Amino acid sequence: MPAFRRSENVRIRNMARTLSTSRDATALVEVSLYLLDHAGNTDERAALKRIGKLLTARRDEQVAEGNQLEEGVAAAISTCGRALDSLSRITFQDGSKKGAKRLAKGWRKALERVAVAQQACTDTTDAHLFHELRKRSQDYRFYLDMLQRLWPSAMHAKRIEVTKVVDLLGHHNDLALLASLVDEQPQLFGKSEDVAYLLSAVITRQKILREQALTVAASVFRDDPKTESRRIKLLWRDAV
Secondary structure (H helix, E strand, O other): OHHHHHHHHHHHHHHHHHHHHHHHHHHHHHHHHHHHHOOOOHHHHHHHHHHHHHHHHHHHHHHHOOOHHHHHHHHHHHHHHHHHHHHHOOOOOOOHHHHHHHHHHHHHHHHHHHHHHHHHOOOOOOHHHHHHHHHHHHHHHHHHHHOHHHOHHHHHHHHHHHHHHHHHHHHHHHHHHHHHHHHHOHHHHOOHHHHHHHHHHHHHHHHHHHHHHHHHHHHHOOOOHHHHHHHHHHHHHHHO
């Protein structure tokens, strides 16, 4: 249902934008703590601690500015309510054969998009490309959640694997956001020596995350999209 999908994507995207400032500020604090957990030496740990305090103060200052966060959350809850109401009015008058075909097609297309994103991440450090792989992996996780009852054990195992990819690349994306802020506003981060330690830690950790994410992705997405989608088609027809 393309029209429904487009309208709801716009609705949710607009909602997300209203929360982006607070969300990003919080993500930066969390990723600074993540870096601290992986500090390479005492000097780097001390620098990352100081930067973490600065980022925490920045987040708290943004939250304290009026009632913007509370208003944004209230508006988001209201938007989600309207989205759920809109969804409740959607029905699919499909027989088991047509429904199976529809689900198999969607499953195949989702995996094909993952494959394209996965291939694009070969021999590159482009954060945008790895973020795209994360988003397509999230799509696949939603498919697994939606149809888990068709094959609980297998889909649960796949969900655990794909969640690792999503989490690893989530850290990678947050580190890219942090590096971008350093580039735009280096004065926020205190001493130049601390900034140097920070950027070194970001580069080192991102390299590790990319390698780990691609290794796990190679495992979870090893099956051919057509083969896996045919399996879903058969499982659905058998279930209904």
